[in-house]
Amino acid sequence: MSWLRRLALWSALAGCGAACAVALLTVVSIVGRQAGRPIPGDVELSQFGIALCIALCLPWCQLQRANIIVDFFTQKAPARLNRGLDAFGALLLALMVGLLAWRAGVGALAVREAGETTMILGLPQWLSYATLAPGLALSAVVALAQACGWEPEA
Numbered sequence: 001m002s003w004l005r006r007l008a009l010w011s012a013l014a015g016c017g018a019a020c021a022v023a024l025l026t027v028v029s030i031v032g033r034q035a036g037r038p039i040p041g042d043v044e045l046s047q048f049g050i051a052l053c054i055a056l057c058l059p060w061c062q063l064q065r066a067n068i069i070v071d072f073f074t075q076k077a078p079a080r081l082n083r084g085l086d087a088f089g090a091l092l093l094a095l096m097v098g099l100l101a102w103r104a105g106v107g108a109l110a111v112r113e114a115g116e117t118t119m120i121l122g123l124p125q126w127l128s129y130a131t132l133a134p135g136l137a138l139s140a141v142v143a144l145a146q147a148c149g150w151e152p153e154a
Contacts, residue, residue, distance in 0.1 A: 004145060005152045008059040017057030041121035044070035048128045055135030062093065062142045063152055083103055087147045094143035101136035104129050 022045070029042040039045075061067060069089075073083055110127035116125040 002153065004142060004150075005063060007138060008063045008142055011056045011135055012060035015053045015135070018049050018053040018056065022053070025049070041118065041123075044118045044120055044123070051097050051128065052131050052135075055132045055139075058135055059096070059138040059142045062090075062139050062146070065094075065146075082088075082102075087149070090143045091147035094140045094147055097136045097143065098140035101133045101140060104133040105137060108133070 025039065025042060025045055029039040032038045074085060108126045111129055112126035117123060118125055
């Protein structure tokens with residue numbers, strides 16, 4: 001399943017690109033504000049970009065097992081029990097982000113039908129929902145694979 005690892009990596013790189021674009025947008029807008037020419041809708045674009053960044057970076061985070069784990073009660077438990085609990089947690093995460101991906105897709109269709117747009121720029125609001133679904137779905141696939149015992153090669 002090296003394809004899944006590569007897909008998660010490319011997703012994270014795209015998420016980092018989105019974060020860099022938001023950072024650049026913020027700097028240009030702040031400088032523009034000082035010159036009396038801010039970027040209209042910079043807050044809308046920043047919110048959209050950071051949400052996209054988070055959704056795209058989640059699969060890599062899960063692949064690296066970099067999510068927060070509270071192991072206070074299981075520190076001294078046998079390794080087998082910890083592996084079982086990790087698999088169960090990965091399954092729960094797969095279900096949760098799978099549900100979020102599905103609802104983001106359904107929400108995008110509903111918002112598209114309603115014709116909602118952003119307040120300042122008038123961008124179609126459904127785009128922000130639709131772009132979250134792929135990253136969330138990929139996170140679900142990674143977590144499900146881990147719940148089934150898959151460990152990525154280094």
